[in-house]
Amino acid sequence: MAKEILYLKIANTIQEQIFSETLKIGDKLPSIRALQKLHNVSLNTIKQAFLELESKSLIESRPKSGFYISKTSNRKLSIPTMNKFKLSGKQITSxxxxxxxxxxxxxxxxxxxxxxxxxxxLLPIAKLNKGLMKVVRNLEESGTSYEPVQGNVNLRRNVAKWALVLEGKLTEDDLVTTLGAMNAIYNCLLAVTKRGDTIAIESPVYFGIIQIAQNMGFNIIELPTHPTTGVDLEALKKVIHKIDVCCFMSNFSNPLGSLMPDENKMELVKMLTYHNIPLIEDDLYGNLYFGATRPKPCKYYDEAGIVMWCGSVSKTLAPGYRVGWVAPGKFKDKIIKQKLAQTICLPSLYQEVIADFLEHGRYDxxxxxxxxxxxxxxxxxxxxxxxxxxxxxxxxxxxxxxxxxxxxxxxxxxxxxxxxxxxxxxxxxxxxxxxxxxxxxxxxxxxxxxxxxxxxxxxxxxxxxxxxxxx
The missing domain is CATH 3.90.1150.10 (Aspartate Aminotransferase, domain 1)
Structure with missing residues (x-):
């Protein structure tokens, strides 16, 4: 009983500091061991106090980093309102x-x-430069030769190995390298659409998607998107008969930062598979999760090969390297033929640098x-x-x-x-x-x-x- 009162007493002390804003949102708490010494109690007592605070969403754990005052502990401002469905009206260009x-x-x-x-x-530029020098020394003909059209074998192998979130569902043969994620998305659209087709996108959405869709002559349907949970699937169901292709960012969308729940991802893939509608999934920010684990992409739930999973290191490691990839499912052969016609192949050097970065744990x-x-x-x-x-x-x-x-x-x-x-x-x-x-x-x-x-x-x-x- 005394032990129970002790951990609650410590939890209440921290809670009062949060409410009085002595501890502010984002502040890091002392370590469990430091608080143990401060209060002269057992480690388990401090752990119980932290569990009590976590249960009230006052603090949250960051893997390998410690405990922080939660952003939900004292949130004063509301989240943005969800937009209304707009199927007509004057289209504008920005x-x-x-x-x-x-x-x-x-x-x-x-x-x-x-x-x-x-x-x-915030980027490991010195380590990348070191990797670049290593690659130049070791790469056959210093990277001046053509590589396979499908892309650098070393990079594809390492992306497949590294993408553990897909639990072995991806091999190097499933991937095609691209000039960043936008090039991947463009090639996906080129493979599965024609001028005059209708694309469903999130709203608000990254402006580059709108520009590509307009340049390719698509009809664009902007779907209502919740700031927390992403695309409104009920809205999609209402217009599914009009849609030829979908392009969504299910993990931490740009600009909302929304994260589609797993059950929604499963439902989305099931719906699009039934209607045989390709999904271009832009998973550019999936690795920048704040929780304990990386969220799964829609690709994880794809059995029919309709999901074209796009990624790159542009937002995490090296924007100017323009190293990206796509797992195009059943559209792979078409993507490779397009790439052959457009660029023959991509530069080896930067792909090898990224592969090396992935292989030896530096990316993690x-x-x-x-x-x-x-x-x-x-x-x-x-x-x-x-x-x-x-x-x-x-x-x-x-x-x-x-x-x-x-x-x-x-x-x-x-x-x-x-x-x-x-x-x-x-x-x-x-x-x-x-x-x-x-x-x-x-x-x-x-x-x-x-x-x-x-x-x-x-x-x-x-x-x-x-x-x-x-x-």
């Missing part, structure tokens, strides 16, 4: 705004909340550190937004990835706000570039894949003040 956002990247003094790539300071080690940084960053961002943006701001609650989606007061036009922010050397991605319809004008996407430092925190606070000034 190409000029997208160009403007990318043009801002030339100015190194701009804080890049806008672009969806990790800050170089990097990802553990990177995920920990991203998770802590997401909490820093959320706490700063809660404290310095208007009280009616709505903010997503991603369980992985590197983006936050903000819904602001309807008076705010983030396309207009963008120009004012850029003048203050602050970049973000305006909401209207993530749709082909007239919506999300009061929304923005922020990239938290930056090094959290004083300037970044100050600029996020300044952005909040800018929003307040424009109400």
């Amino acid at each position: 190409d000029d705004l997208i160009t403007k956002v990318f043009e801002s990247l030339k100015d190194k003094s701009v804080t890049r909340f806008s672009i969806g790539v990790p800050d170089p300071s 080690h990097h990802l553990r550190n990177f995920r920990s940084t991203l998770y802590t960053n997401s909490l820093h961002f959320q706490r700063t937004i809660e404290d310095h943006f208007p009280e009616n701001t709505k903010i997503s609650q991603p369980q992985g990835g590197s983006f936050l989606w903000l819904e602001l007061d309807k008076k705010i036009d983030t396309a207009v706000l963008y120009d004012k922010a850029i003048n203050q050397k602050i970049g973000f991605a305006p909401g209207k570039i993530f749709t082909q319809h007239d919506q999300y004008n009061n929304c923005m996407r922020l990239n938290f894949g930056l090094e959290w430092k004083e300037k970044v925190e100050l600029d996020l606070k300044r952005l909040g003040q800018l929003v307040k000034n424009n109400l």
